[in-house]
Amino acid sequence: MSVVRQRRGFAVATALFALMVIGAVAVGSLFAATRELRAGSESIHQTRAIMAAELGVEQTLSSWSTGWNGAFGRGYGRTWMFTTPEGADVAVTLTRLADDVFLVTSEAGAGPARRQVARVVRLDVADPPLFAALAARIPLDPGTGVDGTDHSPLQWDCPEASGGIAQFVVADTNSLLRFGQFDWLTLTELATTRVGPLAIGAAPRFTDEECDTSDQLNWGEPMRSNGGACTGYFPVIHAAGDLVIAGGRGQGVLVVDGDLTLGGGFEFYGAVLVRGALLAGPGGARLTGVVSLALEGSIPPALDGLTIDFSRCVARKALLGLATPVPLVERSWNEGFSDK
16 A cells, blocks of 8 residues: 655745746846836937037037127126927037137036037138238328337237338239228128218227127227227228228227228227228327228328337237137047036
């Protein structure tokens, strides 16, 4: 007779153990899948954030406004925000570092991810061809008031003054009616300031740390010791006919379709292009940079009482109001994570 032994609960224990193993595998798989999903989602957010940050910089450079060239003082700028079609929030900050150098910082957020991109750009200005402190269509006696020695104004961040240039040169009309890469028509079309026939007391105007470029008698601040936001403002000033200037100061490019009369101790730093004659009014004036006279009218120039000092640096900086930005050749780009 055989003996039957009973195994009480063995099947139940085996089933429970199997369920525990299956549950552990399922939990592990779920945990791994969740981690992978989170990692994938985080990667998507990080990619979206960096792409949006780069978009902020590229859009700023591609849609650059020449009004920004002179609107801000050093260390100051402007911030604006936008949202990409993918839902990323972007904040772009433009800061002026020097007369011709700006910092563009773009910070973007996509979900929990935040990324920041910064780029340093410089206003692209070509050295204009310069032949003399004073150029005209016909021979003139420049007198002692015209100096071809290269002058570097105080606190203008100019390189060391180089060799001088001729006091006076005769040039053809086409050469006289252009400055750098810009011809007369382009200069008049791109002018940011339009005046005439009388301008009295031109002087910088600004609010807080932003230069008021809408004021037609704000021609920048050439006196760097005075400081202020307008030291980087180099407007193109156009007079459609004769122009009489009595007193004040300014910088940039002055373009006059008729005769130009300067008096009241007026001081201007930059390039002066005149279709007609240049005349000295009561009190005279001082011009630093270069002067071109087409002398298309019937009035002869009268330079007594005017001082013209050549400056290669000033002439170059006068073009900043028309320049567009380009990234610096080295170390212009930086990427970072935001801890916000």
